[in-house]
Amino acid sequence: MxxxxxxxxxxxxxxxxxxxxxxxxxxxxxxxxxxxxxxxxxxxxxxxxxxxxxxxxxxxxxLDAWPNRLLSVALFCWTLWLGARLGHSVAGVFNRRADAVFTGVLRGWREGLARKMVSKDTRGG
Ligand SMILES: [Zn+2]
Structure with a gap:
């Protein structure tokens, strides 16, 4: 309510x-x-x-069994991925400027990872 x-x-x-x-x-x-x-x-x-x-x-x-740990890590990664994709995250609840900085960092990481994967593909790996 x-x-x-x-x-x-x-x-x-x-x-x-x-x-x-x-x-x-x-x-x-x-x-x-x-x-x-x-x-x-x-x-x-x-x-x-x-x-x-x-x-x-x-x-x-x-509470600390492996299914909870695995699910926690998976959901955390999904949260970061969503933040990078959508351009806003849970940080926006507290401060929009901090959220913009945070999602900018996430997008930088995602782009860096994508570049590494592309260069790995072109080298035949
Ligand atoms: Zn509960």
């Missing part, structure tokens, strides 16, 4: 906020266990108002 208050396209923002909220809960359910196998992370869907319904999955993997 708070996000839609600041949005121009309120229905779209409400839908996406709801989607992201449930994706977060799903990720908590799947991969937020503590260090020991008994340290399961329960989901209180209506928390902090009610403790019912509560969901828990016994196959839950640890």
């Amino acid at each position: 708070l996000l839609t208050a600041f949005a121009r396209r309120r229905a779209r923002v409400a839908f996406l906020a709801l989607l992201v909220f449930h994706l977060h809960l799903l990720c908590d359910l799947v991969g937020s266990r503590g260090p020991s196998p008994e340290d399961l992370w329960p989901i209180f869907y209506l928390g902090p108002f009610r403790k019912d319904p509560m969901w828990i999955w016994k196959g839950q993997w640890a």
